[in-house]
Amino acid sequence: xxxxxxxxxxxxxxxxxxxxxxxxxxxxxxxxxxxxxxxxxxxxxxxxxxxxxxxxxxxxxxxxxxxxxxxxxxxxxxxxxxxxxxxxxxxxxxxxxxxxxxxxxxxxxxxxxxxxxxxxxxxxxxxxxxxxxxxxxxxxxxxxxxxxxxxxxxxxxxxxxxxxxxxxxxxxxxxxxxxxxxxxxxxxxxxxxxxxxxxxxxxxxxxxxxxxxxxxxxxxxxxxxxxxxxxxxxxxxxxxxxxxxxxxxxxxxxxxxxxxxxxxxxxxxxxxxxxxxxxxxxxxxxxxxxxxxxxxxxxxxxxx
Numbered sequence: 001x002x003x004x005x006x007x008x009x010x011x012x013x014x015x016x017x018x019x020x021x022x023x024x025x026x027x028x029x030x031x032x033x034x035x036x037x038x039x040x041x042x043x044x045x046x047x048x049x050x051x052x053x054x055x056x057x058x059x060x061x062x063x064x065x066x067x068x069x070x071x072x073x074x075x076x077x078x079x080x081x082x083x084x085x086x087x088x089x090x091x092x093x094x095x096x097x098x099x100x101x102x103x104x105x106x107x108x109x110x111x112x113x114x115x116x117x118x119x120x121x122x123x124x125x126x127x128x129x130x131x132x133x134x135x136x137x138x139x140x141x142x143x144x145x146x147x148x149x150x151x152x153x154x155x156x157x158x159x160x161x162x163x164x165x166x167x168x169x170x171x172x173x174x175x176x177x178x179x180x181x182x183x184x185x186x187x188x189x190x191x192x193x194x195x196x197x198x199x200x201x202x203x204x205x206x207x208x209x210x211x212x213x214x215x216x217x218x219x220x221x222x223x224x225x226x227x228x229x230x231x232x233x234x235x236x237x238x239x240x241x242x243x244x245x246x247x248x249x250x251x252x253x254x255x256x257x258x259x260x261x262x263x264x265x266x267x268x269x270x271x272x273x274x275x276x277x278x279x280x281x282x283x284x285x286x287x288x289x290x291x292x293x294x295x296x297x298x299x300x301x302x303x304x
Contacts, residue, residue, distance in 0.1 A: 007048075009081055012074045014041040015053065019063055019071050087128070097126045098282040101146030104131040105225040106269070109245045111147070111290075118289050125282045133197075133224070138274040144283045145273045147290075152270050158278060159270040160287065163294045166262035167201065168243045172235045176256035179238070185258045191237030192219035193228050201240050201265075208263040229255075 018027040018038060028035045046053050053067035063071065087097060102111055107129055115127060132146060138156055152159035169187070171179060179185050192202050192215070202216040222228045225241050232239040232255060243262055249255035271290060277283045 007077075008045075009078070011041050011045040011048075012078060014038055015045055015067075016071065016074050016078060018042060018054070018061065019067060022060060022062065024061060095124055095126050096282050097128055098286060099128045099130065099143045100286065101130050101132040101136075101141075101143040103147055103149055104133055105229075105245060106147055106149070107131055108226060109229075114293055117293070118286065121289070122282075122285055125285065127286070143274075144277050144280060145271060145287065148270045148272045150267045150270075152268075154272050157272045157274045159272045160291070162269040162271050162291065164268045165242050165244075165265045167205070167240050167265060168262050169205065169238050169240050169258040170232055170246055170250070170255050171238045171258055172233060173253060173256055175235050175238070176258060179258065187213070187238060187258075188215075192216065193231050193237045193239040194219055194221045195225060195228060195240075196221045196223045205240055205263055209259075209261065 014027065014031060014033075017030055018024055021027050021030070024038045024042070025035050027033075028038045031038065033041075042054065049070075051066040051070070052064050053070065054061040055064050112129070115129075119125075119127065130143065132143075138154075147162070148154065148159065149165070152161065169185075171190075175190075176185075179187065179190055195201060199217075199221075202213075202219075206213045206216055219237060220231070222231065225245055228239040228241055229246060229249070231237065232241075233249070238258065242265075243250075243257070246255055246257075250257055271287050273283055273287065
């Protein structure tokens with residue numbers, strides 16, 4: 001690593017502030033600097049990067065094409081630096097932080113309600129949950145482990161099977177009553193709610209039931225199961241969701257499962273640990289704990 005290539009965070013802060021305001025004077029006020037100091041720092045950054053970052057137009061400064069390209073990266077780097085500092089300040093003596101990546105809905109609706117048990121068993125470990133719904137590299141993101149839905153393939157990491165998944169059609173209590181017929185549930189004219197990342201789920205469901213439904217592709221789309229569950233609760237239509245995500249709603253009767261034939265999905269959930277963290281104490285303890293949670297209380301619709 002060449003130190004001459006490591007950027008000065010103070011210069012990057014000045015650049016971000018000036019870019020946000022489009023004005024060196026306002027940036028100076030926010031940063032408690034003089035306007036000349038802001039101008040000097042911008043010139044210094046331009047000299048170090050060999051880029052023209054701003055175009056001076058009368059009394060305004062406008063980002064150049066190079067400045068526009070650099071700004072998102074600078075904001076990301078500043079946010080990461082702030083996160084690092086906050087994490088350092090939040091650490092207590094004798095308490096080990098554990099950074100856990102999780103799928104948003106899985107984390108909010110299944111993991112977090114059970115997390116108190118882990119914290120009670122291991123008070124010297126501080127869980128720090130971050131959501132991830134996209135592929136990423138452990139090299140670029142310093143997570144200790146993550147919960148992954150898909151296939152057990154992850155470069156530079158080891159995946160342990162956590163559980164399989166089954167989905168069920170679910171509706172609000174009022175909508176379910178309207179869909180019920182003497183022969184069962186009629187979804188012919190129902191509004192079907194779709195998961196953007198799993199566009200074929202409804203067609204697979206009708207195949208699973210031995211039915212053909214030309215309207216299986218139609219209906220609103222959402223990018224998170226959390227949003228589909230909210231839409232179902234609001235009576236917007238019928239959702240096809242993993243049964244473990246709606247334990248509370250079905251137990252209370254707020255939502256009604258419309259079929260007693262859960263459909264297993266092609267993928268499964270895995271606990272993924274970077275190769276360099278396999279022997280990490282806190283990581284192993286959490287790995288063993290979450291596998292024990294699934295064995296103790298299997299997710300509905302999954303093998304026990």
